[in-house]
Amino acid sequence: MSWHTRINDAVAARKKAAAFRVRQPNRGGSARFLTQDGRRYLNFSGNDYLGLSQDADVIAAWQQGASKYGVGSGGSGHVTGYSEAHAEFEQQLAQWQGYPRALLFISGFAANQAILAALMQSDDRVLADKLSHASLLEAAAHAPSQLRRFHHNQPDSLQRLLEKPVSGETLVITEGVFSMDGDAAPLADLHNLSKAHDSWLMVDDAHGVGVMGEEGRGSCWQQGIRPELLVVTFGKAFGCSGAAVLCDDATAGYLLQFARHLIYSTAMPAAQVCALQASLTRVRQDDGLRGKLSANIARFRAGATGLPYQLTGSQTAIQPVIVGENQPALDLASALRERGLWVSAIRPPTVPPGSARLRLTLTAAHEPEDIDFLLESLHGCSH
Ligand SMILES: Cc1ncc(COP(=O)(O)O)c(C=O)c1O
Known part of the structure; x- marks a missing residue:
């Protein structure tokens, strides 16, 4: 089979199933x-x-940021791409969410891939809600660890999986608000279960942050939990793009060493960070x-x-x-x-x-x- 035969067959199958996507x-x-x-x-x-x-304030902040910093960050954050604006915004995010640290990523997709690739080892396992976003399930499928999926929003199903022994560590994954169904996860139950089994919970709150909870802090804040790893994204309620992971000091230090999407990729432009700071102000004020x-x-x-x-x-x-x-x-x-x-x-x-x-x-x-x-x-x- 040639490259073109393979490519054309796959596209033809999509068309036949009325599943062909166009932009x-x-x-x-x-x-x-x-x-x-x-x-x-x-x-x-x-x-x-x-x-x-x-939003006029957000647009103006981006324009002023571009005048101050230029339009590109010029490199990975580990080289020249990390500005005072990045450092300040990470602190603002951490303080807003009540975590020791926040690390910026260029997208939610990159953040999810980076976290799983950096953390998971071959004797570990990921237990993910069946309807988790492609960026999570794909990252979990590519990681060397085992992947098991629990029934959507069903703590009992998670519990059954948690009760099975594993030699390494377990990471439980869910979303705050599910992207295709719009329903909310029972976060307190999931977190209690994961803690009872010495596991960590990672919540991707792409669709909850900004719209749920006091000052838009999101689903976890609204449900009174602080998962070990919280991913927030800025392409939705923040009206922009990018993402951040909220975590403790040790995990942030580890990700800065081992998260390849941070190390080998150009950092978010500082001008965009300035826009995100203005967005955060609007999100917190609400108006x-x-x-x-x-x-x-x-x-x-x-x-x-x-x-x-x-x-x-x-x-x-x-x-x-x-x-x-x-x-x-x-x-x-x-x-x-x-x-x-x-x-x-x-x-x-x-x-x-x-x-x-x-x-x-x-x-x-x-x-x-x-x-x-x-x-x-x-x-x-x-x-
Ligand atoms: C739940 C969820 N996580 C992650 C992403 C990816 O985030 P980003 O668009 O910032 O790459 C999306 C959607 O785009 C999403 O819906």
């Missing part, structure tokens, strides 16, 4: 609205939960953003009853409408696009087979009339 360039960013091919859509697909990607998001979520859920699709119990900004098979999900997404709504159909392998869905996301940038139009259109398209 579509938009113009002018993707906040409340998104413009594509000259048409403006109401955007219900992004993760900019607080609308901060368009009614979380209240507006909650009101939009409540409005959507109240109006979505009676739709002929399965909704989840999600109380978060992620509101999946589960259609089932791939083609009907694609058809519903394109019918909504016709009406001026930008929604995405999410299909396997991102979600389990038979659960293709519209992953609708609501934000603080949406107005009540946007939610009403979404509901009216969903009801209209389902007849």
Whole structure:
């Protein structure tokens, strides 16, 4: 088999399963609205939960940071890429979250890969929620340790796995808010179980930080736990990109020596760090953003009853409408696009087979009339 035969076969199989993915360039960013091919859509697909990607203070901070530091960091943090802005922001993050240390990464994907690659050894095991994000499951699959998955959000299932003996260390992994279902993990139960078995808990709170808990500290703060490893990302409620891991001093010191994604990769630009500092200020102050998001979520859920699709119990900004098979999900997404709504159909392998869905996301940038139009259109398209 040649390279091209292999490549073409794989792509053809994706197309046949109505699972072929395409990117579509938009113009002018993707906040409340998104413009594509000259048409403006109401955007219900992004993760900019607080609308901060368009925030004037955040934009100004990035511009001023670029004037001060230039646009690139010039190297890995271990060489020249670590600025006073990076150091200050790491301290602000640690203080906000109540951890001794925070380490910045260029993305959540890189942070998850780096942590697992650096920590896990061959006699260890990872016990991960079945629906954990690809960046976690893939990292766990590539690590030399054993990977076992527990049933989604079921502490009993985790307990059964924890009771099996292992010669090395155990790392339990979950998300705070699940990216495709929008439901929250029972973090206190999972943490109690992992502590009782001398294991560590790692929580990826990409979708909870900024939107949950006092001052937007996230799912763990809201549920009163402090996991040994907390990953927060900045591509969602912070409206920007990047990530940080919160941990103790010893672990931070270890990751600085062994996390290859930190050592062999150009650091985040300092100008971006300046924007993230401004985002953190907005996240902590709130200014009614979380209240507006909650009101939009409540409005959507109240109006979505009676739709002929399965909704989840999600109380978060992620509101999946589960259609089932791939083609009907694609058809519903394109019918909504016709009406001026930008929604995405999410299909396997991102979600389990038979659960293709519209992953609708609501934000603080949406107005009540946007939610009403979404509901009216969903009801209209389902007849
Ligand atoms: C739960 C979760 N973790 C990690 C990531 C990756 O983060 P990033 O986009 O910063 O790479 C995502 C999504 O993008 C996510 O949903």
